[in-house]
Structure formats: structure tokens, C-alpha cells
Amino acid sequence: MTTLDVAFAAVGAIAAGSGLLAVTTRHVVHAALWLVVCLGAVAGCYLVLGAEFVALVQLLVYVGAIVVLVLFALMLTRAPIGPNRELSTGRIHRLLAAVLGAAVAALLAATLLPLADGVVRRHEIPNASLAQDIFGIWVWPFELLSLLLLVSLVGALAVSRLVGGAPGREGRR
Amino acid sequence: MNEVVITQPLEVVLRAVGVLAAFLVLPLLVGQTEHKVMAHMQGRLGPMYAGGFHGWAQLVADGVKFVQKEDITPAAADRSVFRFAPAVALVPYLVALAVIPLSPSVVAAPTNASAVFVLAATAVGILGTLMAGWASANKYSLLGAMRSAAQLLAYELPLVLAVASVCLAAGTLSLRVIALDWQPWWLLWQLPGAIVFLVAAVAELQRPPFDMPVADSEIVFGPYTEYTGLRFAFFLLSEYAGIVVMSLLFAVLYLGGWQGPWGEQVGWIWTLLKGFAVAVLIIWLRVAWPRLREDQLQRLAWLVLVPMALAQLAVTAVGVVMFE
Structure with missing residues (x-):
């Protein structure tokens, strides 16, 4: 295991964890803030793989503009502090969302895993x-x-x- | 043109300590200058007692005072976001300062796309203000946060376009190479872009005359209303660190950075001096102009700065094609 593997695994884990938190939290603004962490971690993935410019543009556009826009829209409408019960979804919706998410993940894994050989390579672009x-x-x-x-x-x-x-x-x- | 890669752990630590020292000293220097310059422009003396000689230690005394104050989190606030916000506002400027070159060799963290890096880092810092404004559970704070969100969205675009124009002129995204390629006639060629950059940078820092989001006389310092003690001081520090970052960036992008007499030997002094002059200009703007109203702010950004930045980009492109 190289330093690159460890770094990639770390940012990947942060991205996955914060992404999960972003969709499961009941605080609507917290969801937007977890999205910041998630997008930042994805930028970290790009950086580890050597795509410096793409990582920086990801930060500049998504964190600096898109999420600011999301937060602005939330504040303009309604963003109460504390958990928001209205945001809750029914059981069927949750089940459907979980199945859909799992299906997309399985599809991606089925296509991408055969291509990967377990080595993280860094291409300086x-x-x-x-x-x-x-x-x-x-x-x-x-x-x-x-x-x-x-x-x-x-x-x-x-x-x-x-x-x-x-x-x-x-x-x- | 690739930058050198630093691998020695000791060197990494030394460089980090160097950036931290600059980060703690330079904003205080700008703050003290603001105290004195603003005072003399208004026919006052400013701080005179702390430290003895012309009140040089006033900000040190202020810092000690802030540390002693009670750290209050309002009962209705979102505790974790409220307490984390000052760090989000402050740290990006520290990171940005690390990649700004003072001379071809004096730079803490050499990166290839350092111009984009600084812009990306400062864009993250903006989130701190929004988090603070929302998490305070205070209507003034929320109003202030909304105003700053609207302002930052509007001024981010001309700022990026102005920097893109210089990058286009030099044909690189590296601040080091931009300053190396800089010629005195760029002062005229890039003048509209420089004006756009300065105005947008002052607006991005929410400094007067663009301080509608923190307007102390109407919404009581906006997002920072509920903050006390050290956390409030961190927001103030991030404002002055922002001035340092933007001034140095202006010096490197538009004023040639370390170019000047004996630039080979003492280039970093030139960069610091030029940056300091820009910082004094930013302070002067605060004294010279009253606060802009919200609609005037948006009008200026979308109807003046964005077209000006786009025109500058076109002029730069024509220049690059004609002279190369």
C-alpha cells in the first residue's frame, strides 16, 4: 500500500460518508453543508489522481458558487434551525430510493471494477x-x-x- | 513549466510555520495601518497609548482583550455550525497565502495552477459567513447572510474573469510565471481588468463601501451579531487576512510582483511593498465612500463590472493573438 492508496481511500471514504449524511440528515441546511464536504472530498479525489486543475475548478464552481446559491435559496425560503419533520419521506419512497441507489451503484461497479486492477495511478495532466x-x-x-x-x-x-x-x-x- | 516538489518533512514543517507567522503578523500590520491611516485622514490621531510609540501595540492589546471575553453560544443557535463557522472563514485565507509567491523562490507551497488555487480557496471562505449568519438564530444575522450571499455570487464572476484575463495574457495559471512574464506596459493593457479586480475584491471582502452585509448601523454587524470573544476576533482576523491575500494577489497579477530595482536580490520586499500600497488603497476606499445600497451593489456588479471584465478579456485575447 502506497501513500497514494491511503490518501485516495481517505478522501473516498470522506466523500461517501458525507454524501450519505447529506441525504439522511433531517436538518435541511446541514444537508447543504454536508454536500460541501462531499464535493470537497471529490475534489480531493481528483487532486490525488493528479488532475489539479479539475479539482480546483470543482472547488471554485461547486463549493464557491453552486452551494452558495443553494444556501441562498434555502435562506430566502425557509430554513429552520433543528430537525425538520416535513422533510421526512414515506417508507415506500425510502425503499424505492435505496433500491435505485443500489442499482446504480451495482451498475457502475459492474462496469468499472473489471477495468480496475487495484492500483491507484497518478497521471499528471x-x-x-x-x-x-x-x-x-x-x-x-x-x-x-x-x-x-x-x-x-x-x-x-x-x-x-x-x-x-x-x-x-x-x-x- | 513544473514547479519543484517538496518532499523533506522538516522543510514542509518549516514552510508551514513560515506561512503561519506571516498569517499572524501581516493582518495585524494592516489592521494597525488602518487604525492610523484612517485616523489621520479624518483629522484624528488614532491609538496613541498601547505600547508607547504611537500605540503600536493596540491590536495586541485588543487580542488579549478578546481572549479574556466570555465565549457565548446563543441557546437557540445551531451549536455545531455556529462554533465551526469562524474556522471555515479563517483557514482558507491561510491556505491561499501559502501559494502566493513573494519572489520566484520565496513561496511556501509552489503549485502549477496557483491563480485558480487562490480563487478556489477564497470562495470556500465565503461559506463561513453564511454558516455564521444562518446558525445564529437571529434575524439580523440571517438578513446579513442573505445579503452577503447575494453580493458574493454577484462579484465572484467579475473577479474570476479579471484573473482569467491576466492568465490569458501570460499564457499560464501559475502566479510565479505571470509575474515573471509581466511587462510595464501591461499596466495600461490590463488596467480595466485591474480596476474590476480591485472593486470585486473589496466587495468579496465585504469592506466598505461594499459592507452592506455587515452594515453595523442597520443590522448590527449582520452574520457576526451573536459572536463574542475569540470567535468574533477570528472573523475580524479573516477580514484582514483577506485584505492581505487580495493585496498581494493584486501586486503579483497587475503590478509585476517582485519586478523593480534590484529585483533579483530583494524581490520579496518589492512584492510586500506593492501589496502594502494596495492595502492602503483598500483602507482609503473605506474612508472615501459611503456604503452602497443593495440594489446599487447588484447594478454595479452586473451592469458595469461583468461587461468591463468581458471586454477586458476580449482586448487581452486580441493582444495575445496580435503580438505572438
Whole structure:
């Protein structure tokens, strides 16, 4: 066992544990905070495997922007301190969710485990080659994704401006 | 261009201690400067007694006072999040300080993508404010946390775009190589980006005139209302550590870092001096401008800073293509 194995196992365990806590806690804000730990640990996985830039972007985008947005939305609506009984789900839902989660895990394990040979390898990926891959080979999916985001942005604007009355500055008041 | 890899345990410890020392000394230096500079700008003297010579030990005395105070956690607060929040606010700036180079050789933790690293670390620090505001179980704190969330979301984008422009100009994500490639005419070429960076950095630090989230005269210091003693001091320390990190980052990105007369020998002094000048500028902004209103804050970010940063990015791209 090398240091790399230990480091990878540690961040992996943190990611799995905090992910589990994020979906099982009854405190809605705690769930968001456990998500921070989970995403940070996934960034740690990338870092251990040598994808430094991907790890940093993961932190910058997911922890710095997405989770802040989630917390902001929670505070704007309702985020009581203490456990929230309304968040509880029925037995059937829980069972279904557990089965679905197990099925996805089994599928991933069945596909990925034959490929793995038990050795953690570190590939140092230069930032330049990453950029060449994204804007060379994968440029069309990348642009399509940007277009999708733009469309959803315009859609959100339309929904917030046009619902209930004439469009314009004071449309909703 | 790969950075050196540090493997000796003793060297790692020594470097960590060095960063910790800088982290404890530099924010106090900026804080004391703020006391004195602000006082003289307002026709006052500022602290004069602690330590004897012009009150140099005022912040040390303040620190001792904070340590003696009672550490209170409100009964209705979410205890664990409330108590953990100051650490989340403070530690990322310590981590960020470790990768900022003072000269090509004086850097605690050499990394390849250090520019992105600093941005990612400071983005994590923001969570501390949000955690504090929510966990305090106080309406002023919650209001403050909401304001800071809105502000930080708005100003993160221009900050990242401004840094991206310099990275594009130098063709690297490493702060060390950026400062090595820096030419004096970049001062003009990257000027809009520099202005965007400075404004967005001050907003990110929630310093006046962008201190709507902690506005003491209306929401009683916002997210920090319920904090006392050492935990409150940690939030203050993180604000000043943030000034240090952003000032040094500005010096390295836009002012050439260690470049200057005798830069080969005493480059780190140049970086510190330039960073200190930027810190004084940030203090000056506090004295010069009144607080911006919430809608003015958002307007400035989305209608001025983001377009300016995008235009700077385009100008940089054209420059890079034409001159290389």
C-alpha cells in the first residue's frame, strides 16, 4: 500500500460518508453543508489522481458558487434551525430510493471494477493538454452545453418577467 | 513549466510555520495601518497609548482583550455550525497565502495552477459567513447572510474573469510565471481588468463601501451579531487576512510582483511593498465612500463590472493573438 492508496481511500471514504449524511440528515441546511464536504472530498479525489486543475475548478464552481446559491435559496425560503419533520419521506419512497441507489451503484461497479486492477495511478495532466482536449476534440458538446445554459437563462428570465401580467419592469407588482 | 516538489518533512514543517507567522503578523500590520491611516485622514490621531510609540501595540492589546471575553453560544443557535463557522472563514485565507509567491523562490507551497488555487480557496471562505449568519438564530444575522450571499455570487464572476484575463495574457495559471512574464506596459493593457479586480475584491471582502452585509448601523454587524470573544476576533482576523491575500494577489497579477530595482536580490520586499500600497488603497476606499445600497451593489456588479471584465478579456485575447 502506497501513500497514494491511503490518501485516495481517505478522501473516498470522506466523500461517501458525507454524501450519505447529506441525504439522511433531517436538518435541511446541514444537508447543504454536508454536500460541501462531499464535493470537497471529490475534489480531493481528483487532486490525488493528479488532475489539479479539475479539482480546483470543482472547488471554485461547486463549493464557491453552486452551494452558495443553494444556501441562498434555502435562506430566502425557509430554513429552520433543528430537525425538520416535513422533510421526512414515506417508507415506500425510502425503499424505492435505496433500491435505485443500489442499482446504480451495482451498475457502475459492474462496469468499472473489471477495468480496475487495484492500483491507484497518478497521471499528471498538464493544463495545456486539458484545454486542447476541451476546445479541440470536445468543442461541440462544450458549445452545445453553453447554448443549453443560455436557453435556460433566457427561459428563467421570461418566466420571472412574463408570468401574471404585462411584461416590463413592474410586471409582477 | 513544473514547479519543484517538496518532499523533506522538516522543510514542509518549516514552510508551514513560515506561512503561519506571516498569517499572524501581516493582518495585524494592516489592521494597525488602518487604525492610523484612517485616523489621520479624518483629522484624528488614532491609538496613541498601547505600547508607547504611537500605540503600536493596540491590536495586541485588543487580542488579549478578546481572549479574556466570555465565549457565548446563543441557546437557540445551531451549536455545531455556529462554533465551526469562524474556522471555515479563517483557514482558507491561510491556505491561499501559502501559494502566493513573494519572489520566484520565496513561496511556501509552489503549485502549477496557483491563480485558480487562490480563487478556489477564497470562495470556500465565503461559506463561513453564511454558516455564521444562518446558525445564529437571529434575524439580523440571517438578513446579513442573505445579503452577503447575494453580493458574493454577484462579484465572484467579475473577479474570476479579471484573473482569467491576466492568465490569458501570460499564457499560464501559475502566479510565479505571470509575474515573471509581466511587462510595464501591461499596466495600461490590463488596467480595466485591474480596476474590476480591485472593486470585486473589496466587495468579496465585504469592506466598505461594499459592507452592506455587515452594515453595523442597520443590522448590527449582520452574520457576526451573536459572536463574542475569540470567535468574533477570528472573523475580524479573516477580514484582514483577506485584505492581505487580495493585496498581494493584486501586486503579483497587475503590478509585476517582485519586478523593480534590484529585483533579483530583494524581490520579496518589492512584492510586500506593492501589496502594502494596495492595502492602503483598500483602507482609503473605506474612508472615501459611503456604503452602497443593495440594489446599487447588484447594478454595479452586473451592469458595469461583468461587461468591463468581458471586454477586458476580449482586448487581452486580441493582444495575445496580435503580438505572438
